[in-house]
Amino acid sequence: MAGTGKTHLREAGSTLLRVEDLQVEFPAKGGRRVHAVSGISFDVAPAETVGFVGESGCGKSTVARAVMHLPAPNSGVVNLDDTELGSLSAKKLRETRVAMQLIFQDPMASLNPRRKVKDLVQEGVEIWHRGGDRRALEERTRELLDDVGLDSATVWNRYPHELSGGQCQRVSIARALMMRPSLLICDEILASLDVSVQSQMLNLLKRTRAEHGLAMMFISHDLGVVKNISDRILVMYLGKVAEVLEVEALDRETVHHPYTQLLLASVPRVTGERIKPSVAGAAQDLPSPLNPPSGCRFRTRCPLATDRCAQQEPQLEEKRPGQFIACHHVS
């Protein structure tokens, strides 16, 4: 099936977050530029979870930070709930950003080691809503700690170093929920946890998003994990989107982008391990984002690559309903 001419972006009014043509570059030695994110567009509907998957260095965390304007992208539009972040004053941006809460991979590093759990969970609210009702704040803190599976009475006065990695990650989630966000951005938040704790956290996230009506961007290098929690998935390769698909498409006998095939072939595997090159010709490392390949960025590792792939960049086209693939060779 040739492209239908439809894009993978949905109608503007139906989405919570709409990101268009996001570009992020970093300065590098000798006046060169790292092309970390090169023209990525996507949207997230209210209460939808969109997974972002791709190997280390493909730009997932950069997308997360650019969405939050931490810092602002080099170019592109980030529109949250009909507000374009790029048009806001610094003060208004800080206020608007509260609706998006970002949770990082390393919970120990992202929690202030000198603050007790109760203070860590409350501090965001204290900054934004000074002079609020102290008792109500404490009650909500206890409620959220219990909600994320911690015994609030036990952890109340503990410091991060007195908790396990999984418990710290639960504190990070409670802390984010305290701000009543509409979008939770989870950046590799399971990567440092044991496999058994990972599955508890996935269940917690699913329950939490249902109870709080949250939309989520869920970022991971592990397609198995992303598949478990997402409604739709963006497969990223070297700063670009290779494929967008509804999660059910992963269980159908269907053709994917060759890079998605590579990811599928490497599931399941030990978390944190580098992707095993299971597609012929894919055994090389990710090319440098300082000097990405011309045309299709995946061509240097792709078993299907031809001259056309070097000359012409493939665009995301709807190959099957709800499945958009950027590849000259997938029909």
Ligand SMILES: Nc1ncnc2c1ncn2[C@@H]1O[C@H](COP(=O)(O)OP(=O)(O)OP(=O)(O)O)[C@@H](O)[C@H]1O
């Ligand atoms: N502040 C920075 N300065 C220079 N280069 C950067 C910076 N941040 C990220 N990069 C580069 O941008 C590219 C994308 O990095 P990013 O961290 O977004 O990838 P990722 O997919 O999230 O990988 P990981 O899972 O390892 O974090 C990488 O080549 C990285 O080295």
